[in-house]
Amino acid sequence: MKIGVVAVQGAVSEHVEALNKAMEELKIDEKAVYVRDVKDLNDISGIVIPGGESTTINRLMLTTGMHERIIELSEEGLPILGTCAGAILLAKEGDEQIKQTNTVLLGLMDMKVLRNAYGRQVDSFEADVKIPEIGNKPFRAVFIRAPVIERVWGNTKVWAKHKNTIIGVKKENILALTFHPELTNDLRIHKYFIKMVMK
């Protein structure tokens, strides 16, 4: 089992560290890898697209060829976790801001995302959110210039909500979150993803 993190920009090492700790606790003798180029996607069994700047991550994924390859691998069932900017890129539909920046979405999930939708006043915040899929204990979610998932359709389902706003969605092999699970010490979400990869 080899889980990679798209390592072109953003919160990369935090995800690698969280995955490594989670694998250690699950007694899986593996280490996460940095995916910097399309060839690094060979023999990968799961991929994380981190938070950062969706425009920058998108541009670098396009120029390296990772964009096209991840779409192909997803069709073959590759498990994918996208957080914040990574979640934006997984969407099929974006708002005006996303269109104006010529961001080319991966289009792998039936959802519409609104970039920076919490607005200036609430640039960043933390909240205890309920995610029944990972247990009863609330998860401390860190939102940083987070997007909002406006709606889902087709086989993309709501996975988590906070105050009536969708903050997590899932479709068979893909999980997208508008917050940063790699910035807390709670490893439950990374463990959940590792289990998706092991299936």
Ligand code: GLN
């Ligand atoms: N605001 C960023 C974007 O739109 C996402 C922020 C993040 O990933 N923390 O790309």
